[in-house]
Amino acid sequence: xxxxxxxxxxxxxxPVVSSETVGYSLEGAKGLEPMESLALNGFVGREISIVFQNxxxxxxxxxxxxxxxxxxxxxxxxxxxxSAVESVLRPELSQIHxxxxxxxxxxxxxxxxxxxxxxxxxxxxxxxxxxxxxxxxYRWHDQGAVGAIVIANVPYRQLAxxxxxxxxxxxxDKTNYRKMLQYVEPDLDELNEWRERCFDSLGEGYxxxxxEDSGPLxxxxxxxxxxxxxxxxxxxxxxxxxxxxxxxxGQYFIFEDGTALNIRNHAGYSIRLEA
Numbered sequence: 001x002x003x004x005x006x007x008x009x010x011x012x013x014x015p016v017v018s019s020e021t022v023g024y025s026l027e028g029a030k031g032l033e034p035m036e037s038l039a040l041n042g043f044v045g046r047e048i049s050i051v052f053q054n055x056x057x058x059x060x061x062x063x064x065x066x067x068x069x070x071x072x073x074x075x076x077x078x079x080x081x082x083s084a085v086e087s088v089l090r091p092e093l094s095q096i097h098x099x100x101x102x103x104x105x106x107x108x109x110x111x112x113x114x115x116x117x118x119x120x121x122x123x124x125x126x127x128x129x130x131x132x133x134x135x136x137x138y139r140w141h142d143q144g145a146v147g148a149i150v151i152a153n154v155p156y157r158q159l160a161x162x163x164x165x166x167x168x169x170x171x172x173d174k175t176n177y178r179k180m181l182q183y184v185e186p187d188l189d190e191l192n193e194w195r196e197r198c199f200d201s202l203g204e205g206y207x208x209x210x211x212e213d214s215g216p217l218x219x220x221x222x223x224x225x226x227x228x229x230x231x232x233x234x235x236x237x238x239x240x241x242x243x244x245x246x247x248x249x250g251q252y253f254i255f256e257d258g259t260a261l262n263i264r265n266h267a268g269y270s271i272r273l274e275a
Contacts, residue, residue: 003028003273005035006057009071009264010251012141021222022141024248026263026273032062041222043245043275050253050261052239053270065268072268082107091116091130091161116160117211118152120171120194121145122187123250124179128167128198130160140219142264143175144250147186149216151198152209163206170201181252181260183226191216223247227258235266 005028013023025037058065059072060081069078078084082104087094095101096108115133120126123145131139133153140148151167154160164173171194192215199210225246232252233241244256251264 001275003038005030007266007269007271012138014137021220044222045224046275048245048275049242051272052235055270056268059268068268091157092165094158097156097158112157116154116157117150118160118163119148119150121148124176126194127172128164130164142251144180145219146184147188147191147216147218149191149195150211150214151195153211154209167198178230181230181254186218188216221249223249229258230260231258232260235269
């Protein structure tokens with residue numbers, strides 16, 4: 001099997017049975033023309049090779065670029081693309097619910113002026129985050145979370161960001177990717193306890209948004225073994241990777257020797273994948 005194209009973020013699919021694993025598919029493009037998705041779970045346990053073709057194509061314009069910013073954009077695209085607006089990383093800055101766009105009115109209406117949830121996920125530890133209501137559990141898959149629970153449901157992104165900022169006083173909002181890529185036992189009881197702590201921390205002023213009904217979700221990934229040590233690589237420095245694929249978690253390919261390749265961080269990169 002050979003796959004040649006420009007990488008995009010992997011897509012995921014929730015299993016029908018909760019005890020089964022997340023389904024992954026490789027997404028790509030020829031320039032800007034989308035390619036057919038390639039189901040990936042079947043490659044776990046097999047020898048594969050990935051070779052960088054020494055070309056990066058901007059995911060917005062399709063033009064060849066020397067360095068990628070954001071999700072595979074040229075510097076100019078990153079400065080101007082609607083999807084790179086600052087409120088993506090800092091939700092509390094969004095003003096679209098007041099009719100004010102930071103960059104692109106239509107895009108921000110479609111993505112930020114809609115229901116969001118505030119959650120606690122278990123990645124390398126327990127962290128707070130926000131996402132669009134329609135984007136769960138896929139956001140948790142991207143993070144490599146083994147468990148998650150919804151804390152609050154709110155009508156727009158800025159309010160979700162406001163709650164997230166408040167909750168950062170009692171918990172982290174970052175993931176240690178090395179720990180995340182090793183085995184983490186889901187702790188659903190601890191997730192329930194974190195939800196109660198968040199309720200207490202936020203107080204009565206936000207009580208109307210609290211989600212007291214949704215239970216914690218355990219998430220399982222297609223990983224057959226976890227290396228003792230993890231080393232993340234970039235194709236710019238190591239253009240050829242070959243070995244046994246032992247798992248996929250978050251946006252990472254995990255190889256038997258502990259090498260980990262972040263697919264999303266290589267959006268726009270032209271590669272050849274063989275298995």
